[in-house]
Amino acid sequence: MSPPSPPTVLRDAPLRARNTFGVSARAAWLVEVDDARALPDALAGLPDSGPPIVLGGGSNLLFVADPQVPLLALTGTRIEVIGEDDERTLLRVDAGAGWHDFVMETLARGLNGLENLALIPGTVGAAPIQNIGAYGVEVREFVHAVEAWEPATGRFLRLSAAECAFAYRDSVFKRERDRYIVTAVEFALPRRAAPRIGYAGIGEELAAMGVTAPDARDVATAVIAIRRRKLPDPAVLGNAGSFFKNPIVPAAQAEALGQAHPGLPVFPGDASDRRKLSAAWLIDACGWKGHRDTHGSGDAGIAASHALVLVNHGHASGQELFDLARRVADSVNVRFGVALEPEPRIVGASW
16 A cells, blocks of 8 residues: 555635635644545644544534644545445545435445435535434444544554434534544445435435436436525535534423414424424514624624525624524523523634
């Protein structure tokens, strides 16, 4: 095996083009690494200011202030088959591969499972950290293992799906944020699987497409169409997708809220005595959908198409976006007694 290519080290690196909010910030150190084997040497030469922040696609970060630690971008995009049989294929994918590009590659290979997760921004390496999910599917269902580097020990590890301790929008990588750097993900994808079309309008979209016997590619096409209607393109309007998690509350609280507010969508939670509420409905009910601040830059707002999406209309600062998110969450808590938590990592402030 040939030695890894050397990393690229950038000083005083501008970050506006590297985060989908389009927020201006600068990194004192930004290191780009194509081959994870170069990680130990790449980080050894940096100031000892704390564990690096992994940048990924910048779609799950809000820079409220300039980062005080180095930033790390894993840029490898290799995809390789590491095993297969008549039922499934095992793929190993570098952390730097674009998530949506990878999903479309799996469909081109005739593999199923990830179609409901099409058009989610970000990288493959970020997917297990957040345990990304959409339209009734979570990535943990198809993660076979996660490869990671542990800076404190210098060890390269391979964690089984069970060891990843996945939960709703959560994992051991998120709970122990600075312990691991995800370097690659192994997926087990079925060759044949019944499409999941019973969630959030997918069936209706397929019917509008004239599809009566959908396959995985049809489902992906439907999901992409729905997402493009509902969620603004970050290249046009800065955003990080859904900013808030759907809150999970005790079943008794969900029942009481449902009785007081009959239109509130309630879904099964992560246990039999817990329920998941629609954060978008709660935020919309508080009047935030389509809001745009009139103070500061005047560019911090909430998307008109989806109440979960915090947006930068051009020149909003990270602080302005953070302050707006706090006001939104506070209003929901006051009216409904439900605490909202952000999905993106917030750099430079505590939620």
